[in-house]
Amino acid sequence: MSAGTQVLKPGSVVQDSYRIESLLGEGGMGATYRAINLATGHPVAVKVMSPAFAANRQAVELFRRESTHLRAVQHEAIIRYETTLQDREGRLFLVMEFVDGKPLKHYLARGQRLGSADVLGLGLRLAQGLDCIHALGLVHRDIAPDNILIPGDNVKKAKLIDFGLASDTIGTDKSIIGTGFAGKLDFCAPEQFGLFGNRVGAATDCYALGLVLMKVAGLAVPGEGKGLAAIEDRRDDIGIDGTRISEPLCRVLERLLVADPAGRAIDLVPLFEQAVLDTAHRLDKTPAAKAPPPSAVPPLPPAVEPAPGKANARAGLLIALGLVVLLALGGAGFALMGQHGSARSDAVALAGQALQDDDPMARVDALIATGGADNLNAALGSLMKLANDPVQPLQIRREATLAIARMYDPATHDPARSPFAAPDPAAAQRFYQKAAALTEDAAAQARVSP
Known part of the structure; x- marks a missing residue:
């Protein structure tokens, strides 16, 4: 200036x-x-x-x-x-x-991108904000990377800014700038170019969000950089290359990027919540044939050979380890992107060592006691796998579930012992309820045992 x-x-x-x-x-x-x-x-x-x-x-x-x-x-x-x-x-x-952070545009300009799980996490956060403004009859009309603020490099805390172009006339073409153009060409919906009756509404924000998430996922945005000529790339539904992103993310983007706003998804929160759940389910149920290649998980140091009875169960844990830890770290945000990508590999290796141990819960406790981002993320990844693995004894699953709950619980949350920067009472309650259900299962199992 x-x-x-x-x-x-x-x-x-x-x-x-x-x-x-x-x-x-x-x-x-x-x-x-x-x-x-x-x-x-x-x-x-x-x-x-x-x-x-x-x-x-x-x-x-x-x-x-x-x-x-x-x-x-x-x-x-x-x-x-x-x-x-x-x-x-x-x-x-x-x-x-005042928010201490940088716009999403800052990260994109440096070539940083997110994996599919994190893109969905960012999408859910922004969908919740858009759901709020749409319920009030408002349309932002300028959803773009420079109007999305990322506090502390954490995409799960993203905030929408700059409502100067917002309209409070959903379902009409009226606004305080008449029928003039509003928004950034690279991330505009077809109706903002005058197509489909020029009727700007909640669906307009949904389309722009879809384009932003394409960019964040590393996909080419149709019409980007073409100015008003982008209208030719927005006349038809945008097809998504599903080979570079997950199926749940591909499904969401295709729902958002329907050309005609009348056929576009506008109930965003359930759409993203289902995709996040589907992603978690797919990662947790990944079969041995879908294990990540050796290059994705660094070689582990020599370990003590497990006892004969534990070999098969231990192998089952390690097969899905890389994906499970990546899921556990899904909220870490841009700190784990680009040049910082090695943080995930370190956590995967540490979690792998914990799950190979004869007493994995003791090893997890040691990781938590040592502290540090890699150790705490590895502990969480290990706990998630132990808690959800049906091969594990119910007592181990219950202990792991309770440990996760304590990481979230405001009464026990300690930043030095939890990978989460802030407590989450709702998440803690979910895991405590799951632990209670596992306790009931263990009691029922004990009653029927000879």
């Missing part, structure tokens, strides 16, 4: 309430700054219109519309609104939650 367009300087105070710290970035209508709320001391993001746009009535209306929309939305996947201010000079300020 040039000196002539920069509106605020570090140290300046807005309305005696917010002290400007630094420039975060420049958008279409102005600039966004990191600031401090002087009353509470917490950081915020302050968006201010540039002088040129402040003189444009239509731009002012867009800015006011963004603040109105954000005030109505309350969801963890949507940037949180704090207040709107106007100073004596007539400048408008939108004060929002």
